[in-house]
Amino acid sequence: MEKFIKKTSIVAPMDRANVDTDAIIPKQFLKSIKRSGFGPNLFDEWRYEDVGQPDSDNSARPLRKEFVLNQPRYQSAHILLARENFGCGSSREHAPWALKDYGFDVVIAPSFADIFFNNCFKNGIVPIVLEEAVVDGLFKDVFATEGYQLTVDLAAQQIIRPNGEAILFEVDTFRKHCLMNGLDDIGLTLAYQDDIKAYEVKTKKTTPWLFN
Amino acid sequence: MSAKTLYDKLWDAHIVRQEDDGTALIYIDRQLLHEVTSPQAFEGLRMAHRTPWRIDTNLATPDHNVPTTDLSNGIASITDPVSRIQVETLGMNTREFGITEYAMGDIRQGIVHVVGPESGATLPGMTVVCGDSHTATHGALGALAHGIGTSEVEHVLATQCLIQKKMKNMLVKVDGKLSAGVTPKDVVLAIIGKIGTAGGNGHAIEFGGQVFRDMSIEGRMTVCNMAIEGGARVGLIAVDEKTVEYVKGRTFAPKGEQWDMAVTAWMDLTSDADAVFDTLVELDGSMIEPQVTWGTSPEMVLDVNGRVPNPANEMDAVKADGIRRALAYMGLEADMAIKDIPAEYVFIGSCTNSRIEDLRAAATVLKGRKISDKVELALAVPGSGLVKQQAEAEGLDKIFIEAGFEWRNPGCSMCLAMNADKLPTGKHCASTSNRNFEGRQGAGGRTHLVSPEMAAAAAIAGHFVDVRDYI
Numbered sequence: 275m276e277k278f279i280k281k282t283s284i285v286a287p288m289d290r291a292n293v294d295t296d297a298i299i300p301k302q303f304l305k306s307i308k309r310s311g312f313g314p315n316l317f318d319e320w321r322y323e324d325v326g327q328p329d330s331d332n333s334a335r336p337l338r339k340e341f342v343l344n345q346p347r348y349q350s351a352h353i354l355l356a357r358e359n360f361g362c363g364s365s366r367e368h369a370p371w372a373l374k375d376y377g378f379d380v381v382i383a384p385s386f387a388d389i390f391f392n393n394c395f396k397n398g399i400v401p402i403v404l405e406e407a408v409v410d411g412l413f414k415d416v417f418a419t420e421g422y423q424l425t426v427d428l429a430a431q432q433i434i435r436p437n438g439e440a441i442l443f444e445v446d447t448f449r450k451h452c453l454m455n456g457l458d459d460i461g462l463t464l465a466y467q468d469d470i471k472a473y474e475v476k477t478k479k480t481t482p483w484l485f486n
Numbered sequence: 487m488s489a490k491t492l493y494d495k496l497w498d499a500h501i502v503r504q505e506d507d508g509t510a511l512i513y514i515d516r517q518l519l520h521e522v523t524s525p526q527a528f529e530g531l532r533m534a535h536r537t538p539w540r541i542d543t544n545l546a547t548p549d550h551n552v553p554t555t556d557l558s559n560g561i562a563s564i565t566d567p568v569s570r571i572q573v574e575t576l577g578m579n580t581r582e583f584g585i586t587e588y589a590m591g592d593i594r595q596g597i598v599h600v601v602g603p604e605s606g607a608t609l610p611g612m613t614v615v616c617g618d619s620h621t622a623t624h625g626a627l628g629a630l631a632h633g634i635g636t637s638e639v640e641h642v643l644a645t646q647c648l649i650q651k652k653m654k655n656m657l658v659k660v661d662g663k664l665s666a667g668v669t670p671k672d673v674v675l676a677i678i679g680k681i682g683t684a685g686g687n688g689h690a691i692e693f694g695g696q697v698f699r700d701m702s703i704e705g706r707m708t709v710c711n712m713a714i715e716g717g718a719r720v721g722l723i724a725v726d727e728k729t730v731e732y733v734k735g736r737t738f739a740p741k742g743e744q745w746d747m748a749v750t751a752w753m754d755l756t757s758d759a760d761a762v763f764d765t766l767v768e769l770d771g772s773m774i775e776p777q778v779t780w781g782t783s784p785e786m787v788l789d790v791n792g793r794v795p796n797p798a799n800e801m802d803a804v805k806a807d808g809i810r811r812a813l814a815y816m817g818l819e820a821d822m823a824i825k826d827i828p829a830e831y832v833f834i835g836s837c838t839n840s841r842i843e844d845l846r847a848a849a850t851v852l853k854g855r856k857i858s859d860k861v862e863l864a865l866a867v868p869g870s871g872l873v874k875q876q877a878e879a880e881g882l883d884k885i886f887i888e889a890g891f892e893w894r895n896p897g898c899s900m901c902l903a904m905n906a907d908k909l910p911t912g913k914h915c916a917s918t919s920n921r922n923f924e925g926r927q928g929a930g931g932r933t934h935l936v937s938p939e940m941a942a943a944a945a946i947a948g949h950f951v952d953v954r955d956y957i
Contacts, residue, residue: 290804290807290808290811291804291805291808292683292684292783292808294783294921294923296902296921296923296924296925296926297923297924297925300925300929301902301903301904301926302904304522304550304904305522305551305566305568305569305571305572305904306568307525307526307529307571307572307575308526309526309529309636319924319925319929325929325930328568329568357804358684358804359683359684359687359717362683362684362717363619363714363921363923364618364619364902364921365523365617365618365619365621365633365634365635366522366523366635367523367526367617367635367636367637370635385684385687386687387684387687387717388653388687388688388717388718388719389619389632389633389634389635389714389719392634392635392638393635393637396635396637396638397637446507446509446651447507448505448507448509448649459637459641459649460534460536460640460641460644460645462649463511463641463644463645463647463649464644464645466502466503466511467645469502469503469511470502470511470513470539470645470646470647473502473513474513477499477513480751481611481748481751482744482747483609483740483744483745483747483748484515484609484612486542486738486740486744
């Protein structure tokens, strides 16, 4: 997994609540057996005029010009600013894969759906929860100032505004450690294989029907 | 020892190790696999030269891409080459790693959340995971079950464990008696309407109270299935005699001496009387009416006799904006009656409502009646080959067909339209599935979530109606 330490970037505003993973990456793209290549179909139904297919030439498809990611001022954004309950619905990890493949490394929102939130950490995306009023303020700033940038400093757990003001955020210690070092969870867990085996020996006695 | 909730008990029994900050390694007893969210996990195993920790805990079946029409050519029946490769890949992966698969053509194949309980692969007290958010379904049997992403599918394959932090406890208590025509689907939609689609975020929800004690196991599955639509990854219902009776004799259920031992253990899978929940929500079951969603989120739900909301009456700007977007997408006018919404498509199926009791309930409404000529397509899609076989043995297929429905083969079908069953742009669908998101059943399609009975009644009328006028 790619490490995340600190990033400064333009911010793209996704100004609607309850953005679901069907919207982030529609079902027809879930037929891929790969982890990569989902970026061109991120928010496909909102981004393009037509209905995309896995074999479509996306560069030739008509764009919905008003959609936020199609506006020139938000090109090359690596930070997505979102509303409450971002990533709700299906558990598809294709959603964070699509966000990452498009170029997003950070999503800021007042709240996230649990499975999506968890999936972000497995893919080097930092999901940051801020108070609703603070997120509201950031939306106002992003809309008001073309080229508005934020710096996300994971080590310091701070978002730094253009005026130098810092917004502190919480992140789970273990997940922060994994993100900053690009660690593979499986490798970490396998370091405890003796504990797993001991658990199996113990539970085989109490619940043998789970080991048939 | 302090009182524990059902979730506390299940969690505690599965801790392999726990760090001081609460991060725990949790043991997984069962992983269910399907073709959409597993290929990258198997590929990850291969690339890291890893092998599954315990092959026997995994059970696979293809469901999302499977056609519901003619299957006589096996996998070759899938005309979309991309879908076909995904189903073939599941077969290659399960063969390579020695995992049991109920493949296409096997009578036991079906929607993974129907197959798990039906085969006894899901048992009370287990931890159950699957790369699918509707894994909450299995909580109906008193199992700790939730959806995971593909990285975690790989993690469970390789280690039999997940790294987790404990969730909070929520009790959704529904007492009283349901009126005739009010179903488990209406109960869960009413709950989501009350708590909102983010209401259960960070929580494991236990559904408690008279309504759930009275409910059948399949009804409980419908309720737990949609815990995720209320934001909770986990839905749970306490084990009782009905649970034990349901599990008895199923393929993977314990037998003989182990059965007796298991039943004794399972009967303790209830929350202690004085257990404390972080959040409590209460509803009066006798007040719940048949529900219909009008918008693009499951929380946008109303009684069938209600009227579509008007954004002008909503004070919260983000919410008002959400209502306006939903009305525009759904092609509805503010303040219009739910009963004036047309039902041009009808879909009875999905992991929420495709079990035998769902098909029986819909057939009861349809018997001796014809669907409206305004309905362009009505589909009945059983949840598994075994459900289909049972329905046919009871003659339900004939009732559906005589009413004007198409009687199809099992799969996820038009719930998410990864196969050829798609809701066309602009069409309204009375659907027994679980999500009414934009584009969910087909790009531009307009989904209204209802119970099987309500879907059958809408099919007859050609628009949404109160099923109580049809029973």
